Amino acid sequence: MSSGVTPAAECLQRFEQLKMSKTLKYILFKLNDTRTEIVVDKTSESSNYEEFLDHLPADGCKWAVYDFHYTLEDGSQRNKLCFFSWSPDNAPIRAKMVHASSKDALRRSLQGISVEIQGTDPTEVAYETVLDKVKRFIR
Numbered sequence: 001m002s003s004g005v006t007p008a009a010e011c012l013q014r015f016e017q018l019k020m021s022k023t024l025k026y027i028l029f030k031l032n033d034t035r036t037e038i039v040v041d042k043t044s045e046s047s048n049y050e051e052f053l054d055h056l057p058a059d060g061c062k063w064a065v066y067d068f069h070y071t072l073e074d075g076s077q078r079n080k081l082c083f084f085s086w087s088p089d090n091a092p093i094r095a096k097m098v099h100a101s102s103k104d105a106l107r108r109s110l111q112g113i114s115v116e117i118q119g120t121d122p123t124e125v126a127y128e129t130v131l132d133k134v135k136r137f138i139r
Contacts, residue, residue, distance in 0.1 A: 005031065005102040007038040007109050014040050015065060015110050019081070026052050029063040029106060035098055038063070038106050049127050056125065059090040061099035063106055065113070070131055080114035080134050083107060089120055 011029060018024045023045045030041040052066055064084040071077055085103050087096050115134050119125040
């Protein structure tokens, strides 16, 4: 079921910037204060994964796209664009419902995502957990 919430034009613009950029590493998205539109909350050039995780609130919902870089056993460097849907157990029920029903509007507008990560607690978005999921998509 869709909430009727749509992504702001800036969401797609920033996503395209992330795809083409060598510097932009992640984008955080949120609902605006009136819960009528998905907006860009933060962008960062930091590739520090722990810093990225620090921006996922313990009691609030967010979406994110992270340019996940990793190294294969043979030493080759790879990256995958990962879409995160963060909806922690501590978030208010109404916020989680609107978040879940609005996710597809954002996700469908972002072409080029390789992996989707659903997180409700820190273990589901931990580096090793995401790395295991990303490695399943190696072609």
